Amino acid sequence: MTPTAVDDALTRALREEWARVVASLARRFHDLDTAEDAAAEAFAVAVERWPHDGVPVNPGAWLTTTATRKAIDRIRREARREEKYEEAIRLRDDDPAPPRGAVEDDRLRLIFTCCHPALSPEARIGLTLRLVGGLTVAEIARAFLVQEATMGQRLTRAKAKIKAAAIPYRVPAEADLPARIDGVLTVLFLVFNEGYLASGPSSDPVRADLTGEAIRLARLVRDLCPTGETTGLLALMLLTEARRPARVSATGELVTLAEQDRGAWDRDLIAEGHALVRGTIADVAAGGPPPGRYQLLAAVNAVHTYAREAGETDWAQIATLYDRLVRVDPSPVVALNRAVALAEVDGPEVALAVVDALPLESYHAFHATRAELLRRLGRGAQARAAYDRAIALSGNAAETAYLARRRVQLGR
Amino acid sequence: MPQYLLSVYGPAERTPYGAYATKEAMLEAFADTGAFNDQLVADGYFVYANGLAEASTASVVDGQGDEPVVTDGPYLEAKEHLGGFWVIEAPDLDVALRLAAQGSKACRGKVEVRPFQTADGFQEHLEG
Structure with missing residues (x-):
């Protein structure tokens, strides 16, 4: 296997398997620190070994097994030192994986824990990017323009609160689910927006790493929890991201929607976004729940991206969509966009x-x-x-x- | 099972009806809080609950020196003070937050939810 192929396999494994490894360890060992450290160690072992031994047939299973061994080693060491036998006993209890239904997916529990409303919004974003997204603390710190030590402390404090306050590791009860999903979508939307209109005079005006990561996480959440709003948020992100190539001019200036070169828009993303919007509209027409803010915003962006040139934009339809959005979200920012x-x-x-x-x-x-x-x-x-x-x-x-x-x- | 302290904060300046504007408001809140307490007991969450006399009745003692030093008034001067609390036992924070919301509605005050330290947490402090 060529070095490039191994690199690709490692990158793909990190993208596709990180959240699964962390999530399954978190369920088994009831501790996010153990899960995070053991997952990081397992990926480090992969970086060392795969170039010599070759990429395993099932990289996900290999990583989970390696990480589990690392976690057990660590707990044994601590148990010996502290004589905490009860924890060592738990190691023999082979906690069987729960059934693999969509809602039972470990990754979904992990996302709900990271986005728990009792954590600060900054902590929710940081934990989600670290534990679900697999970004390093240094990468997250750079994305939000804070020192790595500051971000590290923020995450450590959040994990300590999860442990001390017993924030549960599970999918919320049916009654709480809509509000809690909304909280998850808020976190993903904040990550996306920080990428799409990055703050700070010294940072790039558009941060493709953050918008890309937000889209990847939105796809995951929609796979696990396919509601109208999770679909709406993904469509909104895709239709916004599609315009990114035309958004900043060669001289580094923001280009407004009306002035953008529509030929530079990403047609594949637009087609995918339009298909998702059509799907949510059909679901609503078939008697589903009324559209929430993300579905309405996605529809607004669909209207914009249907127009081949700015002059063809169906503004009356956009105004109607904003009228409905104002009823769902009567905030002054929405009223400004409606204006x-x-x-x-x-x-x-x-x-x-x-x-x-x-x-x-x-x-x-x-x-x-x-x-x-x-x-x-x-x-x-x-x-x-x-x-x-x-x-x-x-x-x-x-x-x-x-x-x-x-x-x-x-x-x- | 984790235990949580649910603290209720209220105005430092009290009316003749405690933290409430009128006698009727006070009696209603007492009745609702009593019903909430009964439910906590019935559901097995209740450990202890009580209300405090107003903050101006507090004294602070510093016994670290040779002689204890006593000062009048609460530890911190503030516009709002601890007015009462529950100690509950709940399986996790989601349950504690749900109970706190019910308690907040019953007693007409904001409620702070704080976990008690556990043996595990204490061990981690020792290890630094």
Whole structure:
């Protein structure tokens, strides 16, 4: 086997098997630290051995067996040192794997534990990327622009809370399930958004590693838990990611949807996203539950990506979708996005009146939207002031560059 | 099974009806809390529960020196103080949080849920 083939096998194993290995060890040993460390050790052994011994026929089984041995070694060592016999006894109890139904999948338990509402949002994101996604602590720290030691501490504290407070390792009860799934989707959406509009002046404006990881996790969650909203979130991510190649110009400036080169969009991702959206619409039509925010946002993005050029966009349909979204999620940010559609349907004056009433003084997109509407109304001085506010509040380098150019175009 | 302390915080300034605005509100909350306590006992979660006299009745003692030093008032000056608590035994945090939500509704206050230290946790502290 060539070195490249072994490398590919290792990369694939890390992507496909990490969560399964961590999850099955967590169930057996009732401890996330043990599971994480043993999984990491098993992958380290694979890196060392596979180039010489060859890639095993079933890499997943090999990794789980190796990791289990590492975990048992570790617990034996500790048991000897502490004379904790009861834990050693547990090693002989060959906890049988639960039935492999979708909902019983160990990885799903792991995801629900990582996204538990009693953990801070930062900790939920970090734990999910580490324990389910298999990213290293250093990678997660880089993604969120914090020191590796800080991220390490955050994860250690979160795992200590899971243990001390007995946060359960299981799929929540039926009654809690919709709210808990929503919590999981929020975590994945936050990871995706941080990738799609990365904060921090020194980071890349779009972080494909984060958007890619969020999509991979969204696929996993949808496989394990195929609800309308998990499908909606995956479709939303795919239809957004499809536009990534056209989103930042050669000079590092954010390109708005209207100005993007639609030929550069990823047609495969769009086709997949459209198929998912059609599926959720058919399910709703067949008497399923009404669409939630992710399905509605995916539908908005489907309308955008159906248009071959910006002028063909069906804004009336987008406005209708936002009307429904406002009823599901009556937040001012949703109302702001609805106003953008309203400007295309009823004109900038109507939209500006809606925008001006929103309590979003500290949100950069509020000022950027106002600036564009004021520009279209020919109110140059007010538009310039609004661009200034938007530039001051935006944390994304490409967006700042775009806003600055628009501001200059207005002249003095 | 893990044990949890459910602490209820209330205003430092109390009315003649404790943490409640009116007598009716107080009696309703007492009745609901009593019913909640009975349910905890019936379901096997109850370990102990009680309410505290107002924070201004507290004293702080520092016995680390040669002579104990006593000061008047609660340990921390705050707008809100511990007003009462439950100790419950529950299989995991999900159950503890569900019970805390019911207790919060019954007594009309926010509830902090905190696990008691376990033998395992204590062992880890010893090992550093």
